[in-house]
Amino acid sequence: MKSFTTKRLLIRPLEETDKAFYISLYSDSKIMRNIGTPLTSIEATEAFTHTLTIMQKKKPKVMVWAIIDLKSNNLIGLQALYNKTPNITEIGIMLATQFNGMLFPEEAIGSLIEYGFNHLNLQQINAHFAKANLATARVAKKTGFVCDTSKQPLDSQQRIDSVYKDTWHRHYIKTIIG
Template sequence: MHSFTTERLLIRPLSEEDKALFINLYTDAKVMRNISAPLSGEKAEKAFHNTLKIMKKAQPSIMTWVIVSLADNKAIGIQGFTWPTTNITQQGDRELTQAEIGIMLNTKANGKLFPEEAMGSLMEYGFTQLKLERINAVYASKNLATKRFVNKLGFFLPANLQNDSGKTSYQYFDYQQWKQRLIKKVFINASPKYT
């Protein structure tokens, strides 16, 4: 994993120093309202340590980055890729060509177009560095803010693959779409601290 920058953001791998940010996001009812019930402090801390442990594996099923505002050097959220366990091959290897993308921002970062910039750059990283063929977005249908920004990023909404209950929406963006339309220019940082 690398850190990388956009015009207004530094995106760097999650580390021990981000424990308070992680716990604050996962225990905040407003942040979690369209994801699931907020976690207790104890469960959020356990999830934080599990995430760091998984990220150290040779083939991690979770890769998480912290989003830092370059204007004031403050962490404003996290984003990442997950590879569902359903993508395990018969040989036990993980199917690496598709990942699910997600983002969580603290409430003070809302309304500043950070999700488009952060996720757009992570998508580019996924296609160029991780060699992904498809990036999936699954979110609560009632989460109109997420629906707006994934649409802005160009995610495709396949009507035949939507959840029958109407509670979740599924959209995807694939490598061919990306080749036709560069989202953001990201700069990979060679800083040994984050590689």
């Protein structure tokens, strides 16, 4: 897992100093409304510790990056890849609400897709989200995800869009660090 930059963002692996921010996102009911039930502070602390432990494994099933705005040097969000199989993964992103509407998700997700395809040898990345989450649907479309109606979940409230290495040719990353 490496750090990388885009035009406006530093994307670096989650670290111990991100604990308070992580807890604030996962316990915020507005941020969690389309993800799941907000965690209590204790649950979020346990999830954070568990995530850091998993990330230390040789082949982690979960990889989480902190998203930092290069202009302000503020931590603005988290994004992750959740490995389902060796070459297929699921992607997710959470931003602090004050950073919505600035096109940060497109830049962050686009760069993580690029990193996954070019440095992790992924072949397919899925985005699983609530159909009612129109903001996520827009970000998914803008970053190259497509909806395959034959691969939708049984839950009619959910949707899965995918992006494939062989058809995705965008460039967001400026520099790979480390």
